Amino acid sequence: MIDETRARALLGAARARGWHVATAESCTGGLVAAALTDIPGSSDVFDRGYLTYSNAAKSEMIGVPGDLIAEHGAVSEPVARAMAEGARRASGADLAIAITGVAGPGASAAKPEGLVWFATATARGTVAERRDFGPLGRGNVRARAVETALELGLQAVVGAP
Template sequence: MTETAEPLVSGARAAGLVISTAESCTGGMISAAITDIPGSSAVFDRGFVTYSNAAKQAMLGVRGETLDTHGAVSEEVAAEMAAGALARSEADLAVAVTGIAGPGGSEFKPEGRVCFGLARRGAETRTETVEFGALGRDRVRAATRDHALALLLGALGAPRT
């Protein structure tokens, strides 16, 4: 369990917000960290593990054109994943992650690159890319989980628009 998950659950409860996740490279680790916390059922609706491109399309509505143009590891896909998780859940806030945990990667998409999407009802979807570096698969995945939880925690206080 990470240090961020407990304040996230209590903060979401205090804010009256429900969370959803859309995960690729973490394979459910973000959802697991949240649901490790007692009482998380009050603030966690569901998690989508969409490891394949077909799953991203079928479960989250990621467009084939977006995947073809930008690739699965892109802010564009992360944004569509987050928006899809929000649209297909009872959540107010959704985080999405897609990246290359390793081993491997390429010159254009190196190991340790992870794209994040953060969607909140009534607000514009935000994205960012973090280059964790070639830390090894386990450490990239753990760093991705922790960063996603921190993004969610930071979004709890975001004003509703």
């Protein structure tokens, strides 16, 4: 279960600024959106979530270029950035949070289990961050990714002018 402290903090900070939030999720399968919408009253802040688990969904729903995915792979900094930017553009949200990673199993040497890329997009720009959680098991990697995404989203809101 996800600790709702981070979700409440992100919603409160976004609410204080009058911001709307969107998500674009791959390996977390909508768990960030669920963590936010589990909080009563979140509808004034949380706008929408894009569940872009497949490469086709990333391209069709939020405009991630197929050649970018082909060149770098879905689990990469460029794709995480494109996901966040695409979700922000498609939704009109003030903040978009994107997550793409390898929850496991099925990892490779280049992209091991527990590798997750995050990106946040605001009017100030896009910030991407890599986390290597290690082979914690699918559920644990996903839970850590949700917590990290909420924290990075909060940092994006609090750090904005």
